[in-house]
Amino acid sequence: MNIVCSSKKIANLTQIIFVYKTDAAEVVPGIHLKEFDASANHTLLLHEKTAAKLYVGLGSEASVTELTVRNALGTAVRKLQSVGISEAQWEVGAYKPFLTGAIDAAIVASYEFDCYKPETSRRIPFAQLTLLGKDLETEDVQTAVAQGMIYGDAVNLVRRIGNEPGNVCTPEYIAEQAQALAAMHDLNCEIFKKKELKEKGFEAILAVGGGSVNAPRLITLQYEYDEKAPTVAIVGKAITFDSGGISIKPAATMEEMKWDKMGGVGVLGIMDIVARLKLPVNVVGIICSAENMPGGESYRPGDIIKTYSGKTVEVINTDAEGRMVLCDGLAYAVDKFAPDCVMDMATLTGACCVALGLRRTGVFSTDSKASHKLHTIGERTGDRCWSLPMGEEYLDAMKGHYTDLINSASSRYGSASFAASFLNEFVGQTPHIHLDIAGTGWLLDTEPYLAKGATGAGVRLVAEFLKDYH
Ligand code: BES
Ligand code: MN
Ligand code: ZN
Secondary structure, three states, X not given: OEEEEEOOOOOOOOEEEEEEHHHHHHHOOXXXXXXXXXXXXXXXXXXXXXXXXXXXXXXXXXXXXXXXXXXXXXXXXXXXXXXXXXEEXXXXXXXXXXXXXXXXXXXXXXXXXOOOOOHHHOOOXXXXXXXXXXXXXXXXXXXXXXXXXXXXXXXXXXXXXXXXXXXXXXXXXXXXXXXXXXXXXXXXXXXXOHHHHHHHOOHHHHHHHOOOOOOOEEEEEEEOOOOOOOEEEEEEEEEEEEOOOOOOOOOOOHHHHHHOOHHHHHHHHHHHHHHHHOOOOEEEEEEEEEEEOOOOOOXXXXXXXXXXXXXXXXXXXXXXXXXXXXXXXXXXXXXXXXXXXEEEEEOOOHHHHHHHOOOOEXXXXXXXXXXXXXXXXXXXXXOOXXXXXXXXXXXHHHEOOOOOEEOOOOOOOOHHHHHHHHHHOOOOOOOEEEEEOOOOOEEOOOEOOEOOEEOOOOHHHHHHHHHOOO
């Protein structure tokens, strides 16, 4: 999407007009409020002789935040696309402080996963948005716009890869995407295939990937800013399809498990943003990718795995595969890079969805300052989250009889916290933040400002977290 600025309104170009609830009758004279009352994300499209006007509701003025503006501009873009309009102008006015978010949202709104549909029924790309206003040529404004584009493009990259099904997006495919990203930004990229994984002792990743013909990969991307700057590692779960393995899942909605890679794919988006913004922090992205399938070489319940860390794990349920691949990734991150903080992002547990619903990511951390910072970012950007507990009170349930740990507790109650506490056993003393995006990684129904499918949840959240990390 092209973003340009203009100090004067352009004749014959569709205009996007934001409307507060109290102003609806005044802005659109003669309008019946049942037709358009300017509720948030409600739209009214009027065709005038020369150009169309799209009114978008913001709801009540008192409750307008960056998020309101993001969603309203996103809604506008999708509405115009749906009627075949691909260019528009929008008066920036009082929304200038929210410009980065607004541009981000416009770009994200314009994307739809329709590359497998015939060309004639695909959504038209939104070609150009003209920002109207005085003083838009300043460096501040230009930077804000550029940042919004970086965020939007990164989130869409994650969604494009994320929506590819398991027969296209394999661990090898993700590794290729990582290599392409690395080449673009001059990042270090290292890929461990089966041979290296065996040599180095990544037995948990190998176990999970054992049942699939699409062999696992451990992918490392490194952005180096400065030796003196802090280092953050971010480990992502990228199960390209989670059938459950031998502990196979029920058939209903199993197709959703192509999105079980969103944590790892999100790491690609985070690295993209970090590199483009040249953030003053060293960042290591580690993607643990495998396909969890039943087969003659699958790992099985009862198997005892010696993980990369040296800790042993008894497999109780092969469907608890996320914590298996992540425990190797986390131990490697800490061992190899000695980061100041290790984060991980994963579609880890159905229990997280039960606890928080589908609109908030679960945050598990012993660092309450970090949790608070993430929460604040989420409220502003819409990449919302909520803290849930982890710690020794949950760990007891994960202790093994024959081994250090088991991969699934006997109780279902507190399953998201069991999983988080299991992961926390593999980071040593390193401060750790676990993000469970099981509920937020994909959207089941299209929103006015967002297509259904992969969302890119956690990408903005973590990138913004890293922006002023010290
Ligand atoms: N990928 C799933 C978690 C999941 C389920 C995400 C539904 C989104 C929607 C994960 O690998 C899994 O199967 N977790 C199990 C763990 C259990 C076996 C301890 C779960 O949550 O049921
Ligand atoms: Mn599973
Ligand atoms: Zn899974």
